[in-house]
Amino acid sequence: MTMVTGIDTRGTQHCETTALGVLLRHQGLDLSEPMLFGLGSGLSFVYWDSKNMGFPFLGGRVRPFDLTRNLAAGLGVELLVQETASPRRAWENVTALIDAGCPVGLQLDSYYLDYFEIKVHFGGHFVAMYGYDDRVAYLVDTGQPRGTVSTSLTGLAQARAARGPMTAKHRSFTINAPRSLPTSQEQIIDAMTACANAFLNPPIANLGYRGIEKAGKQIRTWLQRTDNPRRDLPQTALLMEKAGTGGALFRNLYRDFLAECTGLLNNSHLRTGHTLYTEAATLWTEVAALIEQAGESGETQSLIRASTILDDLSHIEREAMQALTRLAELR
Structure with missing residues (x-):
């Protein structure tokens, strides 16, 4: 088993700010979830409907990962993003960082995660991964007891490889931030x-x-x-x-x-x-x-x-x- 130690898994409400919070706190930058959402210019609105949709969708935030990009640019921190079409390379990208003691943000389809009881495809979901063994991956997600969950490596691979609306190509990301970075x-x-x-x-x-x-x-x-x-x-x-x-x-x-x-x-x-x-x-x-x-x-x-x-x-x-x-x- 390989684990990143010292992960802060406080309860949060929104998946992308949850993942960002884990990565930033590990870098020594502790901001509230509303502050992360606001500094990422996360609020928006979309009325989405088309002939191939079963029912209209009301969205209240910017597109997946735009919040992360906005936040990193606004704070002046380094955002390191990796994407690939290769499942093997995608796994190596993640394990190399965790082996080096760094948690990793992942964008994936929540449908394939074992702990989701309601199975709905959503390719714009985010988690922070902080460990793995030969069977499961250890994640931080919203709405879970103490924030920590695990899912099978098979399920994680399917979630990361999913294609469709709002998905990304095995996207993983980390942040490098100074230990002292006051919000101005x-x-x-x-x-x-x-x-x-x-x-x-x-x-x-x-x-x-x-x-x-x-x-x-x-x-x-x-x-x-x-x-x-x-x-x-x-x-x-x-x-x-x-x-x-x-x-x-x-x-x-x-x-x-x-x-x-x-x-x-x-x-x-x-x-x-x-x-x-x-x-x-x-x-x-x-x-x-x-x-x-x-x-x-x-x-x-x-x-x-x-x-x-x-x-x-x-x-x-x-x-x-x-x-x-x-x-x-x-x-």
Whole structure:
């Protein structure tokens, strides 16, 4: 058995920030999960639907691994990424680092991991790997007792080799960071304004505040969009609240990031953004509850109410992000 010692496996809520937290703490840099999410400009929105999809998808964050890239660039740390089409080379990439005492981040399809009881393909899942033997790999993941889990080497290989939406070619990554790297006002402002500008200027109508507005219009038709509303609508609500989002489709994490930053920056625009995202987080949880209720009852009224709230949310989040862009004036 080969293990990296001294791994901090504190409970966290979102898979990519969980993996990042393990890697950064091992380098001596300890940031809260909301701070990792916010400094990675992780918040976004996408309304994703197509003819080959069983049911629409609501996403509340940037694409997989963009958060990691954003965070590394913003902090000024070295991000080392390896990808390969070869399963053999992929395994060697990981074991060489663990043998050298370094935990490794992995992007993979959670469907193949032994400890996932609900089997759904998701190629944008992240774990931190810190050990292995001749049968299993030892990982840190979200939603697990003490954060630590194990999965068979066969399952891990399948998870890493999976192809499909949001997958990567056996992607593994590590971070090199100075032992002393304080979070600066400039880093916070850059991350907030980058996130806000992307949210306010989406290239297509399915993204950002425009995507929320579109979701508000489309959600009214969801009972007609599925032949199994008692399955699809509650599952959507579950994904919004429980599937590694931190609740409220990542809005709780961003609210907490803004709250932490108000202790570092005394600024009225930041306080406005925090107040509005506190309101938005509550409303997103209400939307999820209404979606679940519509699926269980089969009645459109709950979706009409959710549609109205989503329209409000489009305006609230747009106003919040406009306030946060004004932080650039402090630069």
